[in-house]
Amino acid sequence: MAVALILVLIAAGSVAFHLVSPWWWTPIASNWGYIDSTIIITFWITGAVFVAIVLFTAYCVYRFRHQPGRQAHYEPESKRLEMWLTIVTGVGVAAMLTPGLFVWGQFITVPEDATDIEILGQQWQWSFRLPGPDGQLGLTDTRLVSPDNPLGLSREDPKAQDDVIVEGGELRLPVGKPIKALLRSVDVIHNFYVPEMRAKMDLVPGQVSYIWFTPTRTGTFEILCAELCGVGHSHMRGTVVVQEQSDYQAWLQDQQARSFARLAPAAQ
The missing domain is CATH 2.60.40.420 (Cupredoxins -  blue copper proteins)
Incomplete structure (x- = not known):
């Protein structure tokens, strides 16, 4: 129970630290606000995954904790679980990479009047x-x-x-x-x-x-x-x-x- 509670506090503390953090980016002085937007999108995707994994781990620690008379169930593999993990991971990676590709295209395309x-x-x-x-x-x-x-x-x-x-x-x-x-x-x-x-x-x-x-x-x-x-x-x-x-x-x-x-x- 203590370990599960600590994991929940880590997830909540991480979100709270971001919301009240005194460290913010310097004001933008060029056209590259796209860089900040891409970083923010990546942060929220990875942050959401981090919180979900930590909370899921806390749930598993609490839900499947040792109890008298309970025995562990051994399942060597699950094709259904592997398929869902592959799909979710692929969608997450694509969601992080796609905005960056558009920004990179702008980053390397120099205006003719430069x-x-x-x-x-x-x-x-x-x-x-x-x-x-x-x-x-x-x-x-x-x-x-x-x-x-x-x-x-x-x-x-x-x-x-x-x-x-x-x-x-x-x-x-x-x-x-x-x-x-x-x-x-x-x-x-x-x-x-x-x-x-x-x-x-x-x-x-x-x-x-x-x-x-x-x-x-x-x-x-x-x-x-x-x-x-x-x-x-x-x-x-x-x-x-x-x-x-x-x-x-x-x-x-x-x-x-x-x-x-x-x-x-x-x-x-």
Whole structure:
């Protein structure tokens, strides 16, 4: 009886803890509210299964407890029970996976009007590259990475000359504009993560991954590395500053001194 009561209290306590929990997600600052919705659906499905299993276990412990004169009944298999367990499990798994597939389809489908930027991770700082007046990013090559050219831009590519380079600083973006972030790493695996954006992706050496999102409110948001990348991992932080379009364009004009064409001659 005590064990059955403890199991019931565990189920009730788990539900109560969720309802009164002081830990909630940070406010969403991008279009990826779908991520939260998918997590909530998954939580309620798994939570309902957890409560049902714990309560069923409590019922079995109490219902089939030892009593004088009672003998256990041995049933080696039950095809009917196995069929129902298979069906219920399959429906539950499908219910959890289906919303995620729709969200994943949106997650990898970049809008045609998205602006390309580049985010480069290295032990232990973030660097950023933004398109200049031509609105296009130039070519890069990992073989060109050097202390004088940390992002490995091609000096032969005309499109790279006006690219704005920001090392170890803050990433500024306009509000309400879709952004496609090209992600590269020059050493080990990193992970670009802004909690308020609800979007994160690995940066894998030797390949270019990407994520896209649309900032929906202005403000300053912290960038974290969500992949253990060495002894300085906890210090690999940065900031995303989301501004109104006019403020962003004014800032971008001031950054022309940071264009690759102006930095490259000093590096040669």
